[in-house]
Amino acid sequence: MATKTPESAGDELPTGRDLTDNPVVISSRGLSKSFRIPERKVDSIKERAVHPFRRQPYRDLEVLKDVNFDIHEGEFFGITGRNGSGKSTLLKILASIYPKDGGSLKVAGKLAPFIELGVGFNLDLNARENIVLNALMMGMPRKLAESRIESVLEFAELKEFADLKLKNYSSGMLVRLAFSTMLEADVDILLIDEVLAVGDAAFMKKCDDAFIDMRAAGKTVILVTHDMDSVERLCDRAMLLEDGRIKEIGAPGDVGREYMRSNFADAAEEHDRHLPKDQRAALMLGAWLEDEQGTRIYNVPEGGLVRSVVELEIREEIPAPMLVGAFSTYLHSEIVHVTDFRQKPVVDGKEIEVLTPGQRITFATEFESPFKPDRYSVTFRLCRNDDFDDVAMQMVGAIDFVVFGTSSQLGLVEVEMKHEARLAEPGPGPEEDSGP
Amino acid sequence: MSASPKELVEVPGPSALGGGWRRFFELLYLISVTDFKKNYFDTALGYLWSLARPLMLFAVLLFVFTRIFRIGSEVEFYPVLLLFNIVLMSFFQEATIGSVTSVVSQEGIVRKTHFPRLVIPLSTVVTGTFNLGLNLIVVVVFIIAFGVQVTWTWLLFPFVILALFVLTAAMAMLLSSLYVRFRDVGIIWSVAVTALFYATPVLYPLEIVPEQYVKWIMINPLTPIFEQARHWVIDPSAPGAVAAAGGWIHLLPAIAVFIGTCLLAVWVFRREAPRIAEEI
Numbered sequence A: 001m002a003t004k005t006p007e008s009a010g011d012e013l014p015t016g017r018d019l020t021d022n023p024v025v026i027s028s029r030g031l032s033k034s035f036r037i038p039e040r041k042v043d044s045i046k047e048r049a050v051h052p053f054r055r056q057p058y059r060d061l062e063v064l065k066d067v068n069f070d071i072h073e074g075e076f077f078g079i080t081g082r083n084g085s086g087k088s089t090l091l092k093i094l095a096s097i098y099p100k101d102g103g104s105l106k107v108a109g110k111l112a113p114f115i116e117l118g119v120g121f122n123l124d125l126n127a128r129e130n131i132v133l134n135a136l137m138m139g140m141p142r143k144l145a146e147s148r149i150e151s152v153l154e155f156a157e158l159k160e161f162a163d164l165k166l167k168n169y170s171s172g173m174l175v176r177l178a179f180s181t182m183l184e185a186d187v188d189i190l191l192i193d194e195v196l197a198v199g200d201a202a203f204m205k206k207c208d209d210a211f212i213d214m215r216a217a218g219k220t221v222i223l224v225t226h227d228m229d230s231v232e233r234l235c236d237r238a239m240l241l242e243d244g245r246i247k248e249i250g251a252p253g254d255v256g257r258e259y260m261r262s263n264f265a266d267a268a269e270e271h272d273r274h275l276p277k278d279q280r281a282a283l284m285l286g287a288w289l290e291d292e293q294g295t296r297i298y299n300v301p302e303g304g305l306v307r308s309v310v311e312l313e314i315r316e317e318i319p320a321p322m323l324v325g326a327f328s329t330y331l332h333s334e335i336v337h338v339t340d341f342r343q344k345p346v347v348d349g350k351e352i353e354v355l356t357p358g359q360r361i362t363f364a365t366e367f368e369s370p371f372k373p374d375r376y377s378v379t380f381r382l383c384r385n386d387d388f389d390d391v392a393m394q395m396v397g398a399i400d401f402v403v404f405g406t407s408s409q410l411g412l413v414e415v416e417m418k419h420e421a422r423l424a425e426p427g428p429g430p431e432e433d434s435g436p
Numbered sequence B: 001m002s003a004s005p006k007e008l009v010e011v012p013g014p015s016a017l018g019g020g021w022r023r024f025f026e027l028l029y030l031i032s033v034t035d036f037k038k039n040y041f042d043t044a045l046g047y048l049w050s051l052a053r054p055l056m057l058f059a060v061l062l063f064v065f066t067r068i069f070r071i072g073s074e075v076e077f078y079p080v081l082l083l084f085n086i087v088l089m090s091f092f093q094e095a096t097i098g099s100v101t102s103v104v105s106q107e108g109i110v111r112k113t114h115f116p117r118l119v120i121p122l123s124t125v126v127t128g129t130f131n132l133g134l135n136l137i138v139v140v141v142f143i144i145a146f147g148v149q150v151t152w153t154w155l156l157f158p159f160v161i162l163a164l165f166v167l168t169a170a171m172a173m174l175l176s177s178l179y180v181r182f183r184d185v186g187i188i189w190s191v192a193v194t195a196l197f198y199a200t201p202v203l204y205p206l207e208i209v210p211e212q213y214v215k216w217i218m219i220n221p222l223t224p225i226f227e228q229a230r231h232w233v234i235d236p237s238a239p240g241a242v243a244a245a246g247g248w249i250h251l252l253p254a255i256a257v258f259i260g261t262c263l264l265a266v267w268v269f270r271r272e273a274p275r276i277a278e279e280i
Helices: A045-050 A087-094 A127-137 A142-147 A149-156 A171-184 A201-216 A228-234 A252-278 B021-041 B047-068 B078-100 B107-112 B119-145 B152-181 B185-199 B211-217 B222-234 B241-245 B248-279
Strands: A024-038 A058-072 A076-081 A102-108 A189-193 A220-224 A237-242 A245-250 A282-290 A299-301 A305-314 A322-331 A334-343 A360-368 A374-383 A391-404 B008-010
Touching: A024 A087, A024 A220, A024 B008, A058 A087, A058 A220, A058 A245, A076 A087, A076 A228, A076 A252, A087 A102, A087 A189, A087 A220, A127 A142, A127 A149, A127 A171, A127 B021, A142 A149, A149 A171, A220 A228, A228 A252, A237 A252, A245 A252, A282 A374, A282 A391, A305 A322, A305 A374, A305 A391, A334 A360, B021 B047, B021 B119, B047 B078, B047 B119, B078 B119, B078 B152, B078 B185, B078 B222, B107 B248, B119 B152, B152 B185, B152 B222, B152 B248, B185 B222, B222 B241, B222 B248, B241 B248
Parallel strands: A076 A220, A076 A237, A189 A220, A299 A391
Antiparallel strands: A024 A058, A024 A102, A102 B008, A237 A245, A282 A305, A305 A360, A322 A334, A322 A374, A374 A391
């Protein structure tokens, strides 16, 4: 098991601490779990009665295979992986929601039984009653639960809404209440499934502070997320699951990079399979990004120099060709066009007037990556007659790439700016009341 | 960081009781009280609604069986006996029917928390018991108004309630866990519960049942419970469970069914509880 030295320290959140000398509080050895997926779900007793001895056809879907890891006391541990990698199943086994099939999973200390915020909430009750209900679920005695109502309300900044039924709460208020209730629970190990991207900036800051307090109190936190940014921002160590196995375990930065890499590898494979469908006047032989040395890259560091390359084989004559490359990203699950470029084939300083069948041409475009950390894709289009709408070939999402970095600046792109300020001394006379 | 490392123990996995008795009972109590309150404080007429159903049924049946069929007029204290029986039977019917879908409808809790599974069906039974308690107050008013003698055997009545509660809880456990896998349990039970209403001496006292059918009705574990309740509360001259059955021997089938149901319920629920989250 690789444990790396702290990567970053000194900000308000000391991530990447090396706590591997602390006692182990969660230990998994050879943990396995499979789900029995019925090929045809027999839901009625009648079918059972008609065929009492027929075995139900099913297949076993292995979701966790021989998973071994240790988590140490006080660690902020991230579990990440793509959808279906088994990360949520692992969390559910930890929380005693699913039984395990094999191996051993041991825990020292008290563990929060929730994996999602606010599951136990009853919307017909007010905040006070729900705080007690939630605390009882966490295994707190009733008296103690009642004594903590005020501090939970205070943290959630919901004092004036304490007697309002939860069904009248906004979703943001619900999350705040849920998060505060969880923090007040008297548990040693907290399990959190994708919750950090909620609330406004001020509340997130508060949560960060709370995490620092939790660390100081020696609490262990396990965070399951596919948001690599929170892993790198919060975790001391992290683990990447792929198809139910541990792909990487160690420093959050390494795990993050591995995650991006594996994500991209699959996307590229997928894309190659779909390639022949789109061939029209030209066939795309390949498209990729490379760095200054010419090595292909899948992840682009923020602000790095990048070259996009596309290789085409011409099938039909294309007069006055023009290549269009468009960068897009997802924002609130909508595709957003970030920027594009248009490029005429200029070879040895001479513009090519027509592309003829059988020719192979490679376009390269170099740029300083202006993108903020996120996932992006590039769509290529080869046009005829200098006309943007006369498409000879199109490949949507020819390149998928991830920009990584730790920028905390908002927005989609980073623009090079020159800043300057001028200060004018108040002049005499009328200038004072009639400003420019 | 705490100095003494805690001992590593295997995660318990999901179970019927999940996480200790204290947590189990506190959750059971809180959730039952919450549901109970919700039923009564969210509607304008609150408590009256829970009385309206049995009272309405009572009025209709009373008319039918004293004016049309006239069997009622031969039985001492028939109106109060009928009301008493209807209230007890409504508890059994409503609690078991309510429990069928209880676990499935609490999907969120089942799939996302380590929640003692047993709390869910049991809380519907406990909520029903609170209802029953309130309804019985009204029944007592009727009983006394009709001139029934208050006797010391009233003190034994809680044993009847206990037996009824255990049987209802057992059915609730059985039905709610089976429903997760077999959705037709809901339909089957809604039919079965109606059949049970007639197979239990609710509308009729056992002594007017023709001899050859009595032994069949006595297999139903609800029968001795209702007979004993009548003997203790309404009419001490009416036969108790043992006398109605014609001796202890004849009571054994009902006792066997009662115990069998409870054991089966515990066995099925314990077996199904850990996998409920996956099966839903």
